[in-house]
Amino acid sequence: MSVSFSAARVDAEPKNVRRRRILVVPSEYPDLRDPLKVNGNWAEEQTRAIAAYYDITVVYPVLIKDRSNHIESLDYHGVRTLIVNYRHVRKTWLSPYVLATWRGLRQVRAEMQPECIHAHGLYPAGFAAVLIGRTLGIPVVITEHWGQLKDRISDGLLYRTVLKFTLRRATRVVAVSRFLATEMRELEPRCNPDVVPNIVSTLFQGAPQVNHYRKSDVAKLLFVGSIRDYRKGLDVLLRAMRVYLDLPNARNCHLKVIGDGGRRAEFEDLAKRLGLHHNCTFLGNRSREEVAAEMAGCDLFVMPSKYETFGVVYAEAMACGKPVVACLGGPAEEIVPSWAGRLVPVNDHVSLAQAMNHVISHLEDYDQARISEYARREFGAEAVVSTIGKVYEQAIMARAAGK
16 A cells, blocks of 8 residues: 655745855765765765755765875865864774764855754754754754664664764654554654655656567666665566466566675575576676666565555656566565555565566556656655655744743
C-alpha cells in the first residue's frame, strides 16, 4: 500500500521578500573532486534544491590525517560550502568535530546570521548542531537518514544517551520515512518527527524512455547499492535470478550491478557458481549521471534490501518510469504502489524470482508515464522543499516563542 507524501507546493518566490538564512551541517557529503564518491548525495541534492528558495551555507567538518586545520571555501553546485578540516584528539573525535562545526559557523556569522541550523544525521552533525544551537539561541532541525537505532545504541550507554539527548533537544526532528519515524519514537518517545522524504534529483526526471518490449528481447535488470555487506540483498537477487532463469517460460535477462564494496569479489564468485557469469555485469561505482542513464535504459529495477530508512533509488527508478521490485516491511511500502511493481518478503529468493517473473512477463502493462509522474510529484524538489520549508518555519517560530 502506498502512502502519499504530497504537500502544498512551493509558490513562485515573491519579489522583495527576504529569504530565510539556513546553515546546513551534514554528517556526510559527496566529494566535489571525485564524482564516484557520492556518500551523502541525498543531503547535497536536497540542499541544492532548497537553495533556490533560501540563503544556504553548508559547513562540513572533514577528518584529516595531516596537521592542517584549515577551512576551504567552495562553490558546490551553486551553494557556498565550507569544508572545515580537523584532526583526531587522542581517545575522542567528537569534541574536535563539534569545535570544527563551531569554527565553520563562526566564519559564516561574519557574513550572515543563520536563522536556523539544519543538520543531516543525529550523530555527529545533529549532536554538534544541538550544542551550538542551544548556546547561540538558534533553532535546530535534524533530519535522520541512517536509522538502525536499536543496533547503534547497542554500542553502549554513552551512545544511547547522546542520541536520546539529540532527539529531545532539537527544535524539530525529521525522518525520511514513516518507518524511520517509528524507530525514532521507540528510542525517544518524547520526540515527534516530521516526515520529509529524500529528494529525487532532476537528473532522474527527464521524460521516461519508452521501451517497446518484444518477447525476443533480453530483459534488462538493474541493481544500484553498496555491496560492502549483505544489507542490499544482492546475494538474494543472484539466487532469485537462477531460479527465474530455470523457469520453463523465462525470458533471457541481464543484470547490471552498480555499486562497490568489500564483498564485491564474493558476489562475483557467487554469480559464477550459479552459472550467471553471462547474465551479470558488475560496473562498480558510477557517477550520478551514469546511474540516471542506466535507470533510463533498464526494464526493471530490483533491489531486495533487507533494511532501508527510505530507499531513494526506488523513487529514482520510478521517476525514470521503471517498475520496481523490492521488499516488504520497510519504506518501500510507502514508495512503491501496487501498480508500479511488486513487494516480496525479505530474504526470500523464491518469492523474488516469482515477482521478477510476473513483472518481466507483463512489462508492457506498466504505464511508464504514470509511474514517472507519480514519483516526480511525490518526491520531486517542489514537494520536498515545500514540506521542509514548513518545518523551518515551525522551528523558527518555536524558538521565537521560547519553546
